[in-house]
Amino acid sequence: MPRSGSYHPGRMSSQYLPVFIQILVAIGFAAVSLTLSVVLGKSARRNATKDSAYECGMLPIGDGAPRFSVKFYLVAMLFVIFDIEVVFMYPWAVQFRDLVSGGNAIPLISMAAFAGVLAVAYVYALKKGALTWKN
Structure with a gap:
């Protein structure tokens, strides 16, 4: 069998x-x-x-895409970086009570250090003039 x-x-x-x-x-x-x-x-x-190419009724004359300032890309990258950092903070905030229950301060200290690194990066970007819109 x-x-x-x-x-x-x-x-x-x-x-x-x-x-x-x-x-x-x-x-x-x-x-x-x-x-x-x-x-x-x-x-x-x-x-x-x-x-011929059709661009929503516009004649396809000249360059296809206008040139953007490097500042635009720098601000976009900074936004993406800080946005990702907020995404990392959100699950921690949701689970905050469970993480610090019983007097455990390590999660709070680690997030404070994380936020401190973010603050230093933000101050650095401000000092370098990355967020000023003057040309």
Whole structure:
């Protein structure tokens, strides 16, 4: 009598048969759809108007993107950094009562040190003029 955990090669291939059939149907459907769109679709005549880029009614003249000041990127990076730090503080604040229960002050001291490092970074950014908008 075979054990329930024994290997049966015929049984395993029959379990995957519906998956293989579904893969073949999907590939066949894609191939038939693409072939029918090429055969039955209208052939478009190419001209300069159809080949030009369309930008919401604006003529595509000049550079595609305007140049931004480096200050913009610096402020954006500072925002991302300080935003991530707030994301780190949120779970700590939610669990604050459980963390400091029983007179345990280590979580409070560690978050105070973390906030201190953030404050030093903020003061450094202010002293360097990273948040001033004058050119």
